[in-house]
Amino acid sequence: MTWTQEWLELDPTVCSVARTVALVGDKWTFLLLREVNNGVRRFEPLQRRLGAPRAVLAARLAHLVDAGLLERAPYREAGQRTRFEYRLTQRGADLRPVLVALMQYGDQHLAEDAGPPVELRHRGCGADVHLALVCANAHVLSGRDDLAPRPGSGARRLAS
Amino acid sequence: MTWTQEWLELDPTVCSVARTVALVGDKWTFLLLREVNNGVRRFEPLQRRLGAPRAVLAARLAHLVDAGLLERAPYREAGQRTRFEYRLTQRGADLRPVLVALMQYGDQHLAEDAGPPVELRHRGCGADVHLALVCANAHVLSGRDDLAPRPGSGARRLAS
DNA sequence: CAGTATCCCAAGCGATACTG
């Protein structure tokens, strides 16, 4: 446990987890991204499915567009004026592992009898997909102690 | 895009993402779990590093113990009375992919020049660790369209 | 050290109504 001391001296605000959480870690954003990932892109169905107040949804969408995770794309249905829908950017799609990780945990530990609400398949071969921690030597990490976090080059010591 | 219709008819509350977010998706829990993963297990250092009010930290710890993600373990320093520290259970350790996913996203998209604040190594072989989507046939999914989400056996149609 | 207790405040939520 001596290595714990090492972490105590590092600045906890210099942290990629904290930065990502600050960006998308509020009550609605994960669920909103889930919907967009499933192709639900318009305001009305989003609002109906999330159950969020319209003002809240509008604020979240604006925030995500602003952060570059979503983009507004104009579309037009016959006889209607131009409207907008929200699409994932690459930057937004890169958050998919987070969603998959949340989903997998829910499937494993918070599931009901009926099985997972969503299954992930490899489009190429049809097999089930899961998320795994793998090392550069292709070992799969499963045990509690297989993972060794180390301060990286961007770590900063505490000022005090 | 016709498959979008399929998702519109499914109950959005039956969702493993939503359940996991409901469990750990508040402002402090991710950061708290990050600290515990790094071996910071006692109340005082946790409070100091998170900057959360003591009452809030106590509530989060109790909640996580209650949910079975952490366990209180007694320890004793020389000449002191017995105290408690908080350790990850397996159930808590299983959330690590979520943390790693958040961290990887931050490293990729929200980083500073200095590089990642934390690096992950495989304790067995020392190699760098990353998160990967793999299928049952051991294919690694990398492309944007390799992943095909499908309603699973636990999916429920909307009542209305 | 490891929490409780208290108080106050602000953000954010939910509901509803309104607009182009």
Added chain:
DNA sequence: CAGTATCGCTTGGGATACTG
């Protein structure tokens, strides 16, 4: 359909002080 505007209210957060 796709939002804005408004409002009352609860939840939870910050600061501080207290206890075994």
